[in-house]
Amino acid sequence: MDLTADESAYVAVTAVPEFGSRVSYADGVEVSVQDADGNNCSPVESQEARFGASESPHPITATAVRRVGPDEKTCEGAGTYYVLVERASAPESSQGAWDLELRVASEPALRSTRAVPTEPPRSWNSATPAPPTGERQRREGGASFHGARALGRGVWGDSIEPGETLFYRVPVDWGQQLSVGAELGSSGESGALGGGGASGESGGADGVGRGAGRGSGYVSSALVMSLMNPVRVGVDDADTAYDGKQKTAELDPLPPVAYENRYAPADEVAAMRFAGWYYLAVHLSADVAKKFGDDPLDLTLRVDVGGTARPGPEYAGSPVPAEEFGVTERDREAARRGEMAAGSGVDRGDDGRAMAALAAGGIGSGVVLLAILGGWAWVARRRVA
Template sequence: MRRRTTRWRPARMWRGSSPAHARAAAVVALLCATAALPVGPALAAGTPTPYTFAPDARPVSGGASTADAGPLTPGVTYKSSLPGAGETHYRVELDGTSDAYVSVTAVPASGSAIHAGDGIKVSLRDAEGRSCSQDTETFGVVRSPRPIAVWGMREISAGRPHCDEAGAYDVIVERVTTAESVPDTWDLELFAATEPPREQAGGTSAPETWDSASPDPLTGDGERREGGPGFASAVPVGEGNWTSVIEPGRTLFYKVPLDWGRQLHATAELGAADGGDGYAVGALNLALYNPVRGFVDDASASYNGREKAAELDPLPPVVYENRYAGPDRLGAMRFAGSYYLVVHLSAAVAERYGDGPFELTLRVRESGEAKSGPGYAGESVPGDVFQLSAGDREAAAADGAGSGAGGIESAAMTVLAVSGIGAGTLVLVVLGVWTVVARRRGGAL
């Protein structure tokens, strides 16, 4: 498992068609419209795309000091870069009442040399340079280039009154490494969010007890749903078995809508190889991030060609008061919203078992009674980050309308974001998939 250190506390529808068909039709129309557009160079065969950034990500340059820090606005996603050495500074303006979170996703290039102690550190400080939080993530045993995310926070807390003031805060990102030199530059995706205070004061201690027993695993065949290549393109899943394929070096993103009071259990299973031999240490990694892309926990499994599974340890139900818990993985389960399951297969697997693809099954279970939220005195930024809609739940449901059309929409948008695939071919692919979905649901195009 990854080693981490933390120091922070206190369309218009066709007649007779379903909404799913209407959404799919809109996607096909969009793809057809793009058929005449120029297409970028194709990706090299066997080279997985390390990460797809949010299509609306704005470029921002970090500074070498607070004087030239790059500006960040809550609710906006940014793309930047991180050099091999030195601090990179960003600036975020905050009010004096809301908790704030800044997530930084680091993306090493495919083929980068990764050591167990390599990673990134994110610090958040007030205008006087006093610390509000500091968090570090390293690759640990899974020494394969992949996206990792680290979060910083500004909490309104009596323990750190200097972090309660309105004004500019300094977000500092830097590399950590055990290597003598780090010549390469990593891409970054930055995302900030704010959480308003509660309408009424509540408890200030974490729940003392919760059900830590692992439920019986789900069995049976899974429903096909391919993961997305980034946080913004994460594919929705709910309770059930979800199957996909994964190639060595690739990372897949899924999102699970989780209400207040609900508890998440997740396992990733890698299928057996057709040939090859040897032992790949830390081959399969399953990580969980919360709605603001804050790291919660992860699990990894080594691979010897036989079926292997990585299972997350039991996690508490989602309650506001978890933020007062000591262990970080408990404190991160503090909001309702979409939680992210991120699956990575080490590039080292290809050396012993070929390029694949390998069968992947993601087993998701939820337990606990859904409850009402804490009651916020204001709006979060972005406005829907700690909320779930009926559409979120529909898209995540097995064998539901969202399962078919939602998957097509996500896949289509993902492919449009990645150069190298002809638009005409893409239209044919989507039309074929749409037809299969329609037949499964008993509809007709």
């Protein structure tokens, strides 16, 4: 990456193992940004992402950063910087190649630091808000960041198959506070969602199909929900075990989006540092199929975006991609309409498999955005709308 002296660069690496492959708890990827002498630019040597307790193959994302500012003493100045991606796999894990997607975002320096606090907020409303209620509306999840389905405040539903990962995105402006809960239906219900109903309800005329209950057992970390900020830095995770009955997972209370959150020692607070699109990745462990069959299960998301939007900091230049750290009226309309991410460059064949796409383009100051979307087997099972 060719960077100027006054831009922070965020590199997100998403690794996608082949559907049905074997992964262990500690398998994952590490990513770091280095200068021309091999010195690491991140506060720690590298950032990592692991598959964790679910031990189920699904997309995982790790990020690294080159920061600029008066307190940053490494990787100063303009020049060429390097991204190092490393994979960790246990000997007993599948050794097949993983597809990678690399994304770079650039944040300019502030026009003036005098009007922006340099300490994290001392207090904020940490009470869990009452989740939205009402009729559940159909919003089919996407198969990747590029196909993430837009959501606003409300109750949304889809069905999810064992081994599948669904992506959503929520616009959160400066000063606003996001909360999300996920509900997984019982194994006695099919995942065919129609116009209404809540997670776990029986189907019929409302469009939620009936299914014969079958299977028994227990799957730890069956449903894993991950929240990432606009540059795909992990904010928080929530998971739940599954025994065939409806289950719920909720993210911990998060602070309102503020520039000064970046100075907080807690990672989940520091990650709420940008306005923009926040991403949800919801994964259902492949082990659910072994215990309860491979029929899809009902998934309900309760999304709340509270607080009044306020103006953000004044940057000295333009973020890259443009409008990266903000929410526009166009974004809010996309959430109301449930649009997929624009310019994904991803097409689907008749079997639902993502077709190969390669996109590369300059994104300012010589930084190059490289997105490699191979023939990902993990979306081969996705149903075509």
